[in-house]
Amino acid sequence: MPHEADYDNLHLPSHIGIIMDGNGRWARQRNMIRTQGHLEGLKTAKKMVKAASDMGISYLSLYVFSTENWKRTADEVGFIMGLVKTHLRGEFDFYRENHIRIRHTGDPAGLPAEIAGELIKVCEDTRNFQGLTVVLALNYGGRDEIVRAVRRLTAKDGGEITEETIRRHLDNPDIPDPDLIIRTGGEFRTSNFLLWESAYAEYIISPKLWPDWTEDDLKSAIYEYQGRERKFGGIPV
Template structure:
C-alpha cells in the first residue's frame, strides 16, 4: 500500500494530547422521542439540552473547537413542520444562550450556505458571531444548512470566479476557501445513535480525523459520554498514513 502524505493544513494535532477540535454528528433525537411515545419535536428539545451539556463540558476537558452538525442541507427533505420546529429551536437557543455563551468566553461561528435561511435568522447569526468574535476560551461552530459537497463546490466556484489558473487549484487553495479555513482540522469526529457514516459532514476536513461511534442517542449524551470518547481517542496512535 502506498503511504499517504501527512496533512499539510495548520492546526492538526499530533495525537498525544486532548483533541483540539471535536466535531459531533448529533443523531437520534427522533428515535429518542419514539422510544418514549413522544412527538419528534420533544426529541429535538431534549437534543438542545444535550447541546448545552456538551458546550459546557468541552472547554473543561480542554477542547478548543466544538463543531455541531445542527442542520444539514438534506434536512430540508423533512416535513415542513419539523423543519419549522428545528429553526424555531435554533432561534430560541441563540436568543436564550447568547449572554451565557459570551460571559463564558465562547466564540460562535456558523458554517454552511445560509442563503436559504430566513433573513431574521441570518441577522441573528451575524449578531451572535459579531458579539462573541473576541472570545477565546472555546469556539462553538454550528453547521447550518451545511453539506460538505456543497461546501467544496462553493470553494471551487470561488476559485474559478477569481480566475485562478488550473495549476494553482491546489489542496491548499481549496482548503483556504472552505467554511472552516480559519479553524484547525477536526481531530475527532463523533456520531451518536449507532450509525457509522459521515453523512456529508466535513468530508475534506475529515481526511485524517479519528472517528468514534456511540450507540447513545443524542439527547442522552452528556459530559461523561464526551470524556469517555476523548479518553478513547487518547489511546489511539495517529500516523497520518505513516508507519
C-alpha cells in the first residue's frame, strides 16, 4: 500500500470500471457453495462504492452480470438475480446518504420484468444525486451494446455510421470513457466488458479474488494508474 503522502488526490481517474471476478473461487477455497461467494462479493461491491465515493471518484462501473452469464446453472442465476432485486431498492438509504446516482448499462429487455422495473425505479429516484455515479452493467455485453447502438442509429432514417454517431447511441453516451479498468481474480481477459469505451483505458489485473478486496487495494490500483504515462496512441512531447 502506498504511503498516504505519495497518493495524489488531485489526479484521480474520473471513471473506473471493475470486472469483479473470483466469487466462485473464493467460495470453493472455503468449501462453501458458489452462491455464498456472490453474497460476499456483493458486500465487497458496497465497500468499494463507499470507498470510491469518499475518494472523490466521479464514475464507477461494476460488471454485475454479463450476457454470457445466463449459461450458468439456473440455481446460480436465480440467486444472483435475487440479490440484485433485493439490493437495488434495499440500498436506497445508502445511496441517499452518500449522494450516489445509479445508472444502468446492458439490455433491460433480457432481464426479468421485476428486475428491469426496479432498475428503472432506482435510476429515476437517484437521478438528481450529485455524488458518485455507479453504472451497473447488468445483462451487459460489449458486443451486444455496440450492436444495439448500431440498430438504434440505423433505425433513425439510416443515419450515417461514424465513431461519433455510434458513440451517441451507446447506453450511456454522456458518461466519459473509463480511465482505469481493474480485473480481480488474476485473469487476463476483458470478458466483453465496455469494449467500445475501454479503447484507451489503463488495465490493472489483481491476483486477489473479489471478496478479499479492500479499500487499500483500490487505492493501490489508483496509485499504480497514476504512475503510468497515457499516450492515447500518440507520442509524448
